Structure formats: C-alpha cells, structure tokens
Amino acid sequence: FFFPEFQVAPETKAVMKWLRSIPFVLSASLHGGELVVTYPYDYSRHPMEEKMFSPTPDEKVFKMLAKAYADAHPVISDRSELRCGGNFVKRGGIINGAEWYSFTGGMADFNYLHTNCFEITVEVGCEKFPLEEELFTIWHENKGALLNYMEMVHRGIKGIVSDKFGNPIKNARISVRGIQHDVTTGN
Numbered sequence: 001f002f003f004p005e006f007q008v009a010p011e012t013k014a015v016m017k018w019l020r021s022i023p024f025v026l027s028a029s030l031h032g033g034e035l036v037v038t039y040p041y042d043y044s045r046h047p048m049e050e051k052m053f054s055p056t057p058d059e060k061v062f063k064m065l066a067k068a069y070a071d072a073h074p075v076i077s078d079r080s081e082l083r084c085g086g087n088f089v090k091r092g093g094i095i096n097g098a099e100w101y102s103f104t105g106g107m108a109d110f111n112y113l114h115t116n117c118f119e120i121t122v123e124v125g126c127e128k129f130p131l132e133e134e135l136f137t138i139w140h141e142n143k144g145a146l147l148n149y150m151e152m153v154h155r156g157i158k159g160i161v162s163d164k165f166g167n168p169i170k171n172a173r174i175s176v177r178g179i180q181h182d183v184t185t186g187n
Helices: 010-021 059-072 086-091 107-114 132-154
Strands: 026-031 034-039 094-096 118-125 173-176 179-184
Touching: 010 107, 026 107, 026 132, 034 059, 059 094, 059 118, 059 132, 086 094, 107 118, 118 132
Parallel strands: 026 118, 034 094
Antiparallel strands: 034 118, 173 179
16 A cells, blocks of 8 residues: 555655654544545555545444544534535545545555554645634634544553563564454554
C-alpha cells in the first residue's frame, strides 16, 4: 500500500521515522473540504477500482474510532442531509477511505501497516482553504470531538509484556485471535 517508488517529502520521512521510534497508538490527520471521518484503507485493494470498500483486519476498531469522533462533532452528527457532508448522514458521518475515493501513499495506511498507530482522517470543514475568520468556529466544532477521540487511546490492547523476571520485552508480537494484524511492544 505504501510504495517506495513515490517521492516522499522530507517532512513525511521525518514523521515516518518518528512513528517508528515512538509507540504511538492513535493519530488523526486533519483536512478540509468536507465534513466526514474516514478510516483505512484509503487505497483500494483492487487498483483498477475507484470507490471500492477496502477494510483492514481491524475494521470494527476503525469504525468505532471514526464514530467516536463523528458522534461528538456537532455538525457531523447533525442528521440534516441539506448541509456540507450531508451525503454521509446515512453512514453516520464516517466512511472507509477507499470507498470514498482511493489513493495510494496515505499516512493512515502507512501507520496501520508499518507501526502500531491507528489513524483516521478527519475532514474538519466544508472549505478546503477556510478564511482566517472561519478558523475559530472550525476549532470549536472540532474541539470536543478531538478530545473524545483522544480518550479512545484507553480502548484496546494495553499493558506490559514482561519476562519471568518482570523485565519488559521489547518488540514482542501481540496477536488477537481472528484478526490478522499483529502489534508489537515498545521500548
């Protein structure tokens, strides 16, 4: 899903290195231009198909994370279809990224495939490039949802993997029966 033949910007390389060195578990990419929360995969499993549902093995977790954000956002959770993002109302304000539109090289897919970090993408407002005077409103519309999302860090796998002497085990693989996606312990 993340192809090395694409040019990777230096700042993206720095973030990728940072994500591999610190065991982040959640992140969110904030975009503008719509009101919806997307989750991986962003790249369709079939490269010839646009708008093809492409779930990860952790589909249920990603839907839960995306809904935690969407349900706490006052506009995304608004049931009106006559607004920006209204076409996502029947989906609860969330969608699988590749089902919306497929693209390769996204950080959410990279994080899922190469780190322990689960990332969603939040389209925070209707304007791709909002005016300065709109930023205060956008911040207040997203603040509670961001806080709600951050609290999700307490869900899922957490704890310490240690040897028989109580010493932490670095890079231990954690597997969950029925989910073909392992995570590893940090330092």
